[in-house]
Amino acid sequence: MQGSSSIRPATGKLGILTPGLGAVATTFMAGVESVRRGHSKPIGSLTQMATIRLGKRTENRSPLIKEFVPLAKLDDIVFGAWDPIPDDAYTAAKKAGVLEERDLEPVADFLKAIKPMPAVFDNHYVTRITGENVKKGKTKRDLAEQLRQDIREFKAKNKCDRIVIVWCASTEIFIKPGPQHATVEQFEKAMERNDEAISPAMLYAWAAIMEGVPYCNGAPNLAVDTPALQQLANEKGVPISGKDFKTGQTWMKTVIAPGLKARMLGLAGWYSTNILGNRDGEVLDDPQSFKTKEESKLSVLHTILQPEQYPVLYKDFSHVVRINYYPPRGDNKEGWDNIDIVGWMGYPMQIKINFLCRDSILAAPIVLDLALFSDFAQRAGLKGIQEWLSFYYKSPMAAPGLQPEHDLFIQQTKLKNTLRHLMGEEQITHLGLEYYQA
Ligand SMILES: NC(=O)c1ccc[n+]([C@@H]2O[C@H](COP(=O)([O-])OP(=O)(O)OC[C@H]3O[C@@H](n4cnc5c(N)ncnc54)[C@H](O)[C@@H]3O)[C@@H](O)[C@H]2O)c1
Numbered sequence: 001m002q003g004s005s006s007i008r009p010a011t012g013k014l015g016i017l018t019p020g021l022g023a024v025a026t027t028f029m030a031g032v033e034s035v036r037r038g039h040s041k042p043i044g045s046l047t048q049m050a051t052i053r054l055g056k057r058t059e060n061r062s063p064l065i066k067e068f069v070p071l072a073k074l075d076d077i078v079f080g081a082w083d084p085i086p087d088d089a090y091t092a093a094k095k096a097g098v099l100e101e102r103d104l105e106p107v108a109d110f111l112k113a114i115k116p117m118p119a120v121f122d123n124h125y126v127t128r129i130t131g132e133n134v135k136k137g138k139t140k141r142d143l144a145e146q147l148r149q150d151i152r153e154f155k156a157k158n159k160c161d162r163i164v165i166v167w168c169a170s171t172e173i174f175i176k177p178g179p180q181h182a183t184v185e186q187f188e189k190a191m192e193r194n195d196e197a198i199s200p201a202m203l204y205a206w207a208a209i210m211e212g213v214p215y216c217n218g219a220p221n222l223a224v225d226t227p228a229l230q231q232l233a234n235e236k237g238v239p240i241s242g243k244d245f246k247t248g249q250t251w252m253k254t255v256i257a258p259g260l261k262a263r264m265l266g267l268a269g270w271y272s273t274n275i276l277g278n279r280d281g282e283v284l285d286d287p288q289s290f291k292t293k294e295e296s297k298l299s300v301l302h303t304i305l306q307p308e309q310y311p312v313l314y315k316d317f318s319h320v321v322r323i324n325y326y327p328p329r330g331d332n333k334e335g336w337d338n339i340d341i342v343g344w345m346g347y348p349m350q351i352k353i354n355f356l357c358r359d360s361i362l363a364a365p366i367v368l369d370l371a372l373f374s375d376f377a378q379r380a381g382l383k384g385i386q387e388w389l390s391f392y393y394k395s396p397m398a399a400p401g402l403q404p405e406h407d408l409f410i411q412q413t414k415l416k417n418t419l420r421h422l423m424g425e426e427q428i429t430h431l432g433l434e435y436y437q438a
Pocket residue numbers: 019020021022023024025082083084085096119120121122126129131167168169170171172200201218219220244245246247248278279280283359360362363
């Protein structure tokens with residue numbers, strides 16, 4: 001049993017670095033600063049707003065998570081980023097069009113001071129973006145070494161005690177895991193010979209792990225989800241997690257699907273379509289980038305509904321996901337879900353969901369929580385894949401041979417029980433047997 005006494009305290013400054021300074025990253029940074037200045041509330045963030053029940057119900061112990069667990073304080077966070085587009089965070093936020101002037105202007109000075117470091121970027125992996133703020137190097141290994149240097153310099157310059165990296169950059173093209181990703185040795189050789197199977201996202205992940213920095217992957221790119229980098233993370237004692245922030249439509253799926261299954265209602269089909277007009281939408285308009293996203297979105301229903309175990313209810317349901325780039329909407333996505341369900345004696349019913357969501361508004365608190373929890377995990381001595389952070393991901397990484405858990409409520413229980421366990425508290429099973437037993 002892990003005792004809370006073995007957890008290193010959150011002293012000093014925590015640097016949060018994001019590859020990518022676009023809609024999500026700038027909304028996250030502007031929001032944290034706005035909360036720090038007392039202008040906003042951190043809505044959507046478990047680390048800032050959620051409570052956790054401890055002990056028996058009769059004990060009435062439900063502290064805030066941030067009071068129970070030693071997390072870094074918002075005031076102790078410093079931000080940095082890499083991006084091939086040289087805009088500072090203020091300009092990038094304005095272009096992203098998520099936050100309104102009344103929210104951006106009061107933190108403009110702070111955002112203008114965040115200027116992206118030159119990125120490791122290659123048009124081959126993200127075709128719809130061009131930028132000149134890009135590193136040069138003979139080999140991919142050279143480039144990754146430059147990222148390591150950036151991390152060290154950022155840490156020293158900002159007098160940080162610890163660093164966490166959260167990938168908030170574009171979705172790369174689909175890459176199948178191959179022998180280049182099988183072991184650390186093969187991965188490093190592949191970097192040295194500029195193998196095409198090694199994408200920029202993997203270089204950031206490698207650099208982070210080599211520097212002992214936890215890495216969270218907000219996009220569906222393979223990145224850290226390879227045996228090589230998992231092995232490296234275990235060897236170096238670094239927590240890693242991914243993939244793809246669970247916002248919008250997929251989050252809804254992981255709420256609704258467990259509800260259908262809990263009541264043993266069948267599913268004939270689930271059709272999801274979206275329109276969005278931000279840069280992410282433009283990148284996803286490229287079929288190669290969309291394929292990466294599609295894989296991440298499609299896996300969800302299958303693992304929750306387990307058609308092999310419930311063939312009568314879930315065998316051969318059809319699942320279609322579409323994303324259409326539609327510029328007038330900007331970051332304000334609209335999603336439609338049509339769900340064909342099956343009830344008693346096979347009678348069909350339909351559920352329609354029309355979700356007018358703001359992608360980056362949903363993603364920003366996830367970035368914050370992942371950064372704070374990953375930093376905490378490292379101080380608590382955890383390493384490798386952090387399955388307890390599956391709660392935040394569309395396509396959660398799981399240990400080899402294990403099915404990822406997609407059900408939001410199981411994920412939430414796992415997250416809270418992990419915190420209880422690490423802090424030396426009893427896990428809660430909701431059994432409440434004392435109530436029925438005489
Ligand atoms: N917003 C959401 O709800 C949500 C949910 C899940 C996943 N995501 C993912 O998060 C990522 C960010 O989304 P966004 O809306 O901020 O997109 P965005 O296009 O506004 O920002 C992405 C930024 O990454 C930069 N970039 C691209 N390649 C890079 C590289 N190699 N190194 C450094 N920077 C690079 C781009 O120049 C751009 O500024 C996307 O991959 C998206 O798919 C977003």
